[in-house]
Amino acid sequence: MGCGVGELAAHLAGLGYAVDAVDWSETALAEARAHHGDVARWVRLDVEGDDWEPLHPDGYDLITLRFVAAFLTTRDHTLHALGRRLRPGGVLVVITPLAADTPAERRGIALDENELAALNSGWRSTERHDTEGSAFLVLRGPHRNSPLARDTSS
Template identity: 45%
Template sequence: MGYTTPGEWDAHYAGGNTFRDLGDAERRLLAEHTPPPQDGLALDIGCGLGALARHLAHLGYQVDAVDYAPSSLTVAEARDPSAAVTYRLFDIERDSLDSLPHAAYDLITFRLSWAFIRDRTRVMNRVRERLRPGGALCVITPVADAVPKDKRDIALDEDELELLCADWSVADRYDADGLALIVLRYSSPAPPQVACAETRRPSPHALSGVGVVVTDSVGRILLGYSTRGAWELPGGKNAADEHCLDTAVRELEEETGLKADPSEARLQAFLMDSTDGVPRLTAAVTVTTFTGEPTVTEPHLIHRWEWHEPTDLPGLAQPLFTPSAHVIDTVRPGLLTGLPPVHRYRITTADAP
């Protein structure tokens, strides 16, 4: 599909294009596993032409249906101007959820849209906060093994499905004529305890590298979900005779496509620990000024890049790469607890480049 902007999706719908119709199996499973309570409220995210929203209204929900393509909402409203469905132009990744018509919902749905969400962890955490007690979140998605290779970007593979279901009290998966229909429910969580993991065995020599805390304009931290099942900061090993700040901006561009100037980067501390008996020295660097959008440039190492709310990091379902956790703890002291031991040598303001 390759669509990444609201304008491309708007042109898709304006051109009369659509997607797979809501099937009988989906209707049956939704009725069976997500029946509406009295005065039930539903939020359909990425509603497209409104087929699912109209079905949820038929089941008995009052539905808020949102999409960021204006033409899709125009068509959806024209097909069935039902009072039980309210259509709204809304970007789930960029707009504040406080502007939604209701504060909380009994059912939140993503049909054929979850694969197009970039910051999935952050979005899921914020959306989950909008569930009423006993509510459910339903994701309906193609599965990678069931689609042609040229359409893998519209589907989720088994690793992504596992990550989607992590950290929910109940995660039930059903087959809906080849689509995965996943119903997620959540109970009160235990206090978050950050998990850490090593992602590789290093070469048998001392290691030196850089971890880069990149923050956007609202303070979110960029992390990559690695092929080894852990979240990592951008960064990597120093090249010969390379300054840590040069390493930071080089690795940042090589791994994410983001461009920064070494003069805008800040060295915060040196961290020393060991892995498999090998000493490891990590420079903690911060970058707040950059250009571009995060892009997966090394798919053999990183599945995708996501912007994370700092307060979400202690409760991530998957572990943080240990040096990344130490660097984050340097920049945001007290945010993470229970970390492995590390020697930290902070750079004073006078000493910092």
């Protein structure tokens, strides 16, 4: 989710993953297509506002959000909805700059410790790995068949 110009999508495809690279920006997707070709299925989708019909109906083993979480307006809802798209054993990985290591004028692109802690809520297991001013959160379960994953808000 939020593939931008496709670097991570192309890397994952090179590792053997079948990749749906999703972004809301057609401009970014056009650049990704031009630079990386058909290594991924490039999908234009606003994850918070559009119908998810273009996503793979059988779910995913891995969903990544690289430098996207800070921009989500319904962060918890969106991450848990994505969690319901995971296959059993699948993981959702959130990669984000750390607010403490981000200059004040760029603070909007990063998450602080409270925001990071909130992302862990409702997952069966979480891991955090920090490196060079970024946090990597690895979130497992609930998957779409788990009672914890059922969306009762609609």
